[in-house]
Amino acid sequence: MAAIRKIQARVKEIISYSDTVRKYILQPAKRSFDFKAGQFLHLAMDAYDPSFNWPESRVFSIANSPTRKDFIEVLVSRKGKFTGQMFEQLKAGDEVWLKLPYGIFNFDESLEKDSVLIAGGTGISPFMSFLQFAIDKKLNPVISLNYGVNNPDLIIIEDLIKEAEQKLENFKYNLYIEKPENGNTKLKFNKGILDIHQIIRQSRELNDAVFYLSGPPAMIENFEQTLKNSGIKQQNIKYDIWE
Ligand SMILES: Cc1cc2nc3c(=O)[nH]c(=O)nc-3n(C[C@H](O)[C@H](O)[C@H](O)COP(=O)(O)OP(=O)(O)OC[C@H]3O[C@@H](n4cnc5c(N)ncnc54)[C@H](O)[C@@H]3O)c2cc1C
Known part of the structure; x- marks a missing residue:
């Protein structure tokens, strides 16, 4: 430390x-x-x-x-x-x-393991750090970013997503926008709020992935429970609660 x-x-x-x-x-x-x-x-x-x-x-x-x-x-x-x-x-x-x-919310394990990042709103903050780190260290495991925002103006990391797409071999993202009509983005997106069931389905192909949750406490509690119910091991679920 x-x-x-x-x-x-x-x-x-x-x-x-x-x-x-x-x-x-x-x-x-x-x-x-x-x-x-x-x-x-x-x-x-x-x-x-x-x-x-x-x-x-x-x-x-x-x-x-x-x-x-x-x-x-x-x-x-x-x-x-x-x-x-x-x-x-x-x-x-x-x-x-x-x-x-x-803090102990860090990405040591993901240096070797696949990781699924799930962020609501400004909860994207620690993942900005991680994505930059992964790019600079040329990390190879799969990084799946799942990011929910209210409208396109709040996609704080549009450039970073583009950089990760270019420079990271195994990067993918799912962007969820609640009100896409209130702004513009060139990124592909799903309309609506973060869909944890869809995220779990898409993560099935990954190898013993670690799930990182960052965002409002209600979102984290709900998603953690759903992850556990779907068979994800507790030690593969990490979260950052902002309270
Ligand atoms: C690990 C972690 C990471 C976080 N990261 C972010 C982030 O990146 N961005 C972000 O916007 N927010 C983040 N937060 C939340 C942030 O720290 C504040 O709690 C939040 O912004 C509350 O707003 P406020 O301080 O303006 O509210 P306030 O009304 O000023 O206070 C909110 C709470 O702060 C505590 N508090 C009150 N007085 C004091 C005092 N004198 N000293 C210390 N605490 C006091 C009390 O618990 C109070 O209920 C994070 C929180 C945690 C725990």
């Missing part, structure tokens, strides 16, 4: 996908930190003074790969007080403090 580091970072860019979803691209002051694809960090907007406690923070999955760590990216969904303050107050050029790495 990498040592926990506290580092200062500057907001380089903020990309807005909707009123409630943004990507923050952060430029770390030092590169003396490490993390694994799928791990998360603490982000504080107040300055950290080592002689006092760590300031108020929230945790966010790291959306870029450790193989591309000139910047640190987080995808933020506006929910309550803290993320509201981020949306209202944090601007390009501002300083933030980060504490990382944390």
